[in-house]
Amino acid sequence: MMQSSESAREEAKTTPPASGRFDRTSIILHWFTVLLIAVQFSSAWLRQMVDHNSSFAATLLDTHRNSGVLIWTVSMTRLVWLHNYAYLPPFPEGMPRLQQTIAKANEYGLYALLLVQPITGLGRVLLRGAPFDLFIWEAPALFEPNDAIRHLLEKAHEFGANALFALIGLHAGAALFHRLILRDGVLQRMLPWNSQAVGVGEPIRGRLPVRRNKTNSRSVLAHGRRSF
Ligand code: HEM
Numbered sequence: 001m002m003q004s005s006e007s008a009r010e011e012a013k014t015t016p017p018a019s020g021r022f023d024r025t026s027i028i029l030h031w032f033t034v035l036l037i038a039v040q041f042s043s044a045w046l047r048q049m050v051d052h053n054s055s056f057a058a059t060l061l062d063t064h065r066n067s068g069v070l071i072w073t074v075s076m077t078r079l080v081w082l083h084n085y086a087y088l089p090p091f092p093e094g095m096p097r098l099q100q101t102i103a104k105a106n107e108y109g110l111y112a113l114l115l116v117q118p119i120t121g122l123g124r125v126l127l128r129g130a131p132f133d134l135f136i137w138e139a140p141a142l143f144e145p146n147d148a149i150r151h152l153l154e155k156a157h158e159f160g161a162n163a164l165f166a167l168i169g170l171h172a173g174a175a176l177f178h179r180l181i182l183r184d185g186v187l188q189r190m191l192p193w194n195s196q197a198v199g200v201g202e203p204i205r206g207r208l209p210v211r212r213n214k215t216n217s218r219s220v221l222a223h224g225r226r227s228f
Contacts, residue, residue: 009084021189023087029078031192033114036074037168039067044161062133065125069134072118075111092184103174109167117160124153 021027043064050057082088091100129145131138178186188195 019194020089021191021194022089023085025081026078026086026088027190027192029074029081030190033071033074033078036067036071037164040064040071041161041165043067065121065132066135068118068121071114075114079111089189092182092186106167106171106174110164110171113160113164113167117157117164120153120157120160124150124157127153 022030043060047057047060047064050060091103125132126143127146127150129141129143131141133139175187175190178184179188
């Protein structure tokens with residue numbers, strides 16, 4: 001029984017969808033995260049521009065808290081999915097090792113910040129020592145107010161937001177570079193719609209060497225599947 005669920009997981013991880021794209025769940029979770037991050041930055045920035053005593057500012061802060069907690073939950077779900085079931089298409093053949101290492105480091109950094117940032121945010125709210133709304137509940141004051149630690153968390157939250165913004169810029173910039181300059185099908189593998197079938201590990205067209213896939217996809221994957 002254990003063995004069959006193990007082999008089902010291995011099957012899911014090594015069997016590419018017919019299009020050679022990421023699996024559907026990974027794609028949905030990726031774009032849901034993008035949406036939540038957009039909500040997160042716009043609610044924080046908008047709040048800085050409006051009167052902090054207005055009800056609009058309070059709504060923005062509620063939205064920011066709720067969406068931040070959702071980001072943490074979705075990121076954990078993504079990690080579990082990634083580890084157990086996700087299909088990760090290999091990097092295009094010919095992609096330099098250094099570039100692969102940078103891409104992976106960028107992904108690790110994004111996950112780390114997506115998990116830490118909500119914690120520093122929640123911490124700064126908790127250490128106000130006052131009840132606050134979270135989704136449909138009112139969370140009680142769980143801690144005594146602590147201005148010293150809260151100040152540290154505020155700094156960490158600000159730093160985390162800037163670092164996350166920089167990593168997202170690098171990540172999105174690299175995706176556009178693949179789309180517009182290398183034209184190797186990397187972006188299409190993660191788009192919510194299937195704009196073009198992409199061969200496993202093959203550039204669509206363009207500057208990277210194209211490998212025709214003579215063996216079956218499973219054996220290609222055995223060599224080419226990218227680890228997270
Ligand atoms: C990935 C998740 C998050 C991102 C990207 C994010 C981003 C930001 C940014 C850019 C700011 C403005 C700069 C600053 O003052 O630090 C901010 C402020 C803030 N964040 Fe977050 N945040 C996240 C999660 C959270 C969570 C989960 C909470 C609380 C539960 C939270 C609470 C706050 C608070 C209270 C402020 C100050 C708002 C103000 O006083 O104007 N954040 N956040």
